[in-house]
Amino acid sequence: MTTLLWLQTGSCGGDTMSILCADSPSLEELVNDYGIEMLWQPSLSIEPARRLDAVVDAIIAGRQVLDILCVEGSIITGPHGSGMYDPYRGSSKMSLIRQLVEKAEYVVALGTCASYGGVHAAPPNPTDCLGLQFDKDSPGGLLPIEWRSRKGVPVINISGCPAHPNTMTKTLAMLASGLPVELDHVNRPKTFFNSTVHQGCTRNEYHEYDVEDTAFGGKACMFFNLGCQGPVTMATCNTELWNNRSSKTRAGVPCFGCTSPEFPLTRDLFRTEKIGTIPLHLPLGVERANYMAYKSLAHEAAPERVLNKTMDT
Numbered sequence: 001m002t003t004l005l006w007l008q009t010g011s012c013g014g015d016t017m018s019i020l021c022a023d024s025p026s027l028e029e030l031v032n033d034y035g036i037e038m039l040w041q042p043s044l045s046i047e048p049a050r051r052l053d054a055v056v057d058a059i060i061a062g063r064q065v066l067d068i069l070c071v072e073g074s075i076i077t078g079p080h081g082s083g084m085y086d087p088y089r090g091s092s093k094m095s096l097i098r099q100l101v102e103k104a105e106y107v108v109a110l111g112t113c114a115s116y117g118g119v120h121a122a123p124p125n126p127t128d129c130l131g132l133q134f135d136k137d138s139p140g141g142l143l144p145i146e147w148r149s150r151k152g153v154p155v156i157n158i159s160g161c162p163a164h165p166n167t168m169t170k171t172l173a174m175l176a177s178g179l180p181v182e183l184d185h186v187n188r189p190k191t192f193f194n195s196t197v198h199q200g201c202t203r204n205e206y207h208e209y210d211v212e213d214t215a216f217g218g219k220a221c222m223f224f225n226l227g228c229q230g231p232v233t234m235a236t237c238n239t240e241l242w243n244n245r246s247s248k249t250r251a252g253v254p255c256f257g258c259t260s261p262e263f264p265l266t267r268d269l270f271r272t273e274k275i276g277t278i279p280l281h282l283p284l285g286v287e288r289a290n291y292m293a294y295k296s297l298a299h300e301a302a303p304e305r306v307l308n309k310t311m312d313t
Contacts, residue, residue, distance in 0.1 A: 002176040004068040005055065006041040009086055009093045010120050010129055012073030014162035015110040016043045021243055022165035025173055034176040059103050068175055069104035071097060071132060074113035074120040075142045078128035085127045097142060106175050107132065107149050108156045110168060115157035116261040123266060134186065137261035157187040161258035164236055167192040186261055196284060197230035197255045200238030209302035210295045219309050222254045224279060227270045229257030231283035
């Protein structure tokens with residue numbers, strides 16, 4: 001069996017709601033097929049809260065093995081570094097996390113808040129929130145960047161607001177099976193954060209031919225005018241659809257970049273910042289001069305079905 005303790009900090013339950021929708025594998029399969037024993041999960045455990053107290057005491061005392069510690073929600077360090085805005089049994093959850101990470105074989109941050117601070121750490125960040133091992137995109141959060149778990153790995157950041165259900169269950173299944181989880185530069189599993197939201201987007205051809213919507217409700221690309229972060233955001237949203245059905249861009253909503261350390265952006269989410277007529281932030285890996293020349297030619301070459309926005313999306 002692989003023991004797992006799931007704690008919620010920073011008033012977040014979105015990742016719990018998300019993982020209930022997982023189907024590859026499902027939450028039930030994690031338990032039945034991958035041998036994960038849920039020592040405690042705030043929304044799913046049927047025992048009273050004193051069960052959590054007993055589990056925590058046993059882990060800290062060394063009487064209970066902890067293979068995977070999952071943290072959902074940002075780490076609240078206020079006021080004045082005490083963490084007492086988010087208390088637990090007369091102390092703080094911040095202090096509790098510090099004790100538990102030293103007992104865990106793996107530590108997994110579920111969601112952007114636990115990974116990087118997320119929504120709770122947005123300016124003015126009144127409760128002094130941060131992530132487990134990052135503060136937004138700056139290395140070092142509650143834990144220093146050089147910290148490693150008992151298995152010798154840093155905090156595994158499964159970011160998203162909320163995190164994709166199957167990304168969570170697949171990563172946990174890999175850990176339970178003893179498979180290595182390779183991480184990117186901000187400690188996200190590379191297997192699930194190696195392509196952009198733009199890849200697989202049904203509006204891709206519109207983007208390639210520089211046919212862009214200026215108002216919501218259309219079929220064309222939303223990158224140039226409506227704030228879509230799909231070309232600069234690493235996530236599986238359009239390659240593994242949510243509930244095997246849809247994604248933000250397929251529903252006509254711009255990607256907000258919620259898997260990125262900088263989320264949420266401190267600018268208008270529905271407007272694209274530009275230098276002249278070209279977006280300030282270009283698709284990953286693209287040179288500005290080449291992009292400007294290419295877009296000018298692409299629009300001239302667009303077929304009628306694209307210009308007339310008659311393609312199905």
